[in-house]
Amino acid sequence: MKLLVWLVLLITVLWIFFPRPGVGRFRAFEMEAHPYSGLDPNEWKSYLNELRAFDTEPSKPKHLYAAIEHLRNLGLMNTNYTETINEISDRLGYEGEIIASQTVQGVAFRPKYLNDIIPVEPVNDFRVGASVGNGFPDPRSHGQ
Secondary structure, X not given: OHHHHHXXXXXXXXXXXXXXXXXXXXXXXXXXXXXXXXXXXXXXXXXXXXXXXXXXXXXXXXXXXXXXXXXXXXXXXXXOOHHHHHHHHHHHHHHHHHHHHHHOOOOOOXXXXXXXXXXXXXXXXXXXXXXXXXXXOOOOXXXX
């Protein structure tokens, strides 16, 4: 009986101090956005619920996009914080889509945020080999 009590105590301590791996990956985003939680408590709760749902099931990116929308809605409550909250939500989108693209198998995954990353180096015009914007007209302008 004494051995059983020690075993249960050991399992409880291990459960508390060493949670399941992978869960809690977005804790930094929760803490970074927490100062803005008072702007709209309902949006904040919805953001946390969706973010935690995506954290437990990263194969369903709909939770990620819902969390990002709730966070952006939180930023709309006060325009002083909109830009800061949008930066947080963009970084959440980048990191979340990387995780989602690694876990989604057999489904065509079309990211929203990873496609918007601006390249650091200039993009070469495939027709003439020059950078777009260096005196060449925009190919969509049709000479107008």
